[in-house]
Amino acid sequence: MEKYAEQIHRCFRCGWCKFTSDYLDLNCPSYKRFRFDTFSTSGRLWLTYAWLRGELEWSEHLAEILYSCTTCKNCVEQCPMGFADDIVDWIVGARSDMVEKGKIPPRVAHFFEAIHGYGNPLKLLRSDRGAWANGTKRYEPGDEYLFYVGCLGSYDENAQKMAMSLAELLNEAGVSFGILGSEENCCGNEVYMLGEIGLFQVLAETNSQKFKELSVKKIVTLSPHAYNTMKNTYPGFGANFEVYHYTQLLYDLIKKKKVKLSQNKAKVTYQDPCFLGRYNKIYDEPRRILQSIPGIELVEMERNREDSFCCGGGSGNFIMDLLAGGEDSPSRVRVRDAYETGADTLAVACPSCMTMFVDAIKAENLDAKLTVRDISQIVKESLASR
Ligand code: SF4
Numbered sequence: 129m130e131k132y133a134e135q136i137h138r139c140f141r142c143g144w145c146k147f148t149s150d151y152l153d154l155n156c157p158s159y160k161r162f163r164f165d166t167f168s169t170s171g172r173l174w175l176t177y178a179w180l181r182g183e184l185e186w187s188e189h190l191a192e193i194l195y196s197c198t199t200c201k202n203c204v205e206q207c208p209m210g211f212a213d214d215i216v217d218w219i220v221g222a223r224s225d226m227v228e229k230g231k232i233p234p235r236v237a238h239f240f241e242a243i244h245g246y247g248n249p250l251k252l253l254r255s256d257r258g259a260w261a262n263g264t265k266r267y268e269p270g271d272e273y274l275f276y277v278g279c280l281g282s283y284d285e286n287a288q289k290m291a292m293s294l295a296e297l298l299n300e301a302g303v304s305f306g307i308l309g310s311e312e313n314c315c316g317n318e319v320y321m322l323g324e325i326g327l328f329q330v331l332a333e334t335n336s337q338k339f340k341e342l343s344v345k346k347i348v349t350l351s352p353h354a355y356n357t358m359k360n361t362y363p364g365f366g367a368n369f370e371v372y373h374y375t376q377l378l379y380d381l382i383k384k385k386k387v388k389l390s391q392n393k394a395k396v397t398y399q400d401p402c403f404l405g406r407y408n409k410i411y412d413e414p415r416r417i418l419q420s421i422p423g424i425e426l427v428e429m430e431r432n433r434e435d436s437f438c439c440g441g442g443s444g445n446f447i448m449d450l451l452a453g454g455e456d457s458p459s460r461v462r463v464r465d466a467y468e469t470g471a472d473t474l475a476v477a478c479p480s481c482m483t484m485f486v487d488a489i490k491a492e493n494l495d496a497k498l499t500v501r502d503i504s505q506i507v508k509e510s511l512a513s514r
């Protein structure tokens with residue numbers, strides 16, 4: 129931390145990334161939610177620095193400030209400084225230090241306990257992990273793709289519908305694939321972002337070993353979170369697989385006319401998931417899928433692509449929800465952004481965004497005016513064969 133002291137001091141005096149380019153709104157979801165400087169990027173980094181230098185006593189409030197960062201990378205995208213790429217690593221580093229010292233907020237501790245005990249953050253039975261699948265077969269060596277469903281896709285009612293839609297589309301296109309069902313385990317992306325690096329290592333190594341035993345060569349993920357960690361972090365633990373987010377594979381199948389589309393009239397706006405967009409620069413494929421469907425009108429929210437505003441679910445907050453409550457919770461802000469476009473459908477490509485927005489639409493009383501749908505669901509409803 130000593131070598132970063134000058135940079136963090138500059139950051140604390142800066143604040144450039146706090147605002148949108150027209151200064152009309154706040155960029156950092158936790159700053160937007162809580163409105164105290166300690167919850168902004170620079171305020172949090174100042175606390176991070178003081179904590180790691182031993183200048184601050186631990187308190188649950190301090191820990192919650194560090195943990196209310198959704199690791200959305202909006203600040204990284206906006207920051208003009210040479211150290212921008214280190215910002216999230218510094219925050220994860222401070223969290224890791226708190227984990228090592230056993231000083232974490234109860235909701236974070238519960239998250240880790242659930243992953244340890246159940247392999248998912250919802251504390252649901254491992255044996256039920258594939259219960260959604262309804263005939264989707266288990267992966268066998270020789271299948272082209274392992275469909276990695278993830279925790280929300282396996283257990284959450286709305287995310288399960290995404291998994292079902294994608295499985296149906298892959299079958300329709302004749303893709304050879306299978307799932308792991310009850311043998312699937314948490315990918316660990318959130319565990320890593322929350323600073324439990326030891327547990328992450330166990331998950332990354334166990335999953336990679338399982339995939340190797342099954343001769344997996346290609347993985348397609350439902351979640352951008354799983355895509356991010358399997359593509360970018362697992363290779364550091366010896367993994368060597370081709371990893372795709374489902375929107376990449378689906379767009380390819382549409383281009384090759386293996387998925388044929390017919391008229392589906394809707395006005396749609398699209399939420400860029402942080403772990404697909406800012407982390408992996410996948411902005412075009414989801415939009416091109418939507419634009420391939422006759423009758424769909426795609427309209428953009430004012431903040432889109434690298435400027436997109438996080439749904440508030442990152443870094444385990446789709447379960448812990450440290451940013452919940454009140455009209456400034458990020459998911460409610462974003463639902464209002466979507467509604468202002470005049471769209472009738474808010475399209476997502478991430479199970480976390482799905483769960484966050486389903487609740488936010490209810491909280492905003494917009495149920496009758498705006499529907500959240502995953503891109504896989506929209507495509508399934510647009511199949512020419514239906
Ligand atoms: S992260 Fe970058 S842009 Fe944001 S306050 Fe710090 S130095 Fe300024």
Ligand code: SF4
Nearest residue numbers: 156197198200201203
């Ligand atoms: S990563 Fe996102 S939530 Fe975290 S400090 Fe930066 S803008 Fe705020």
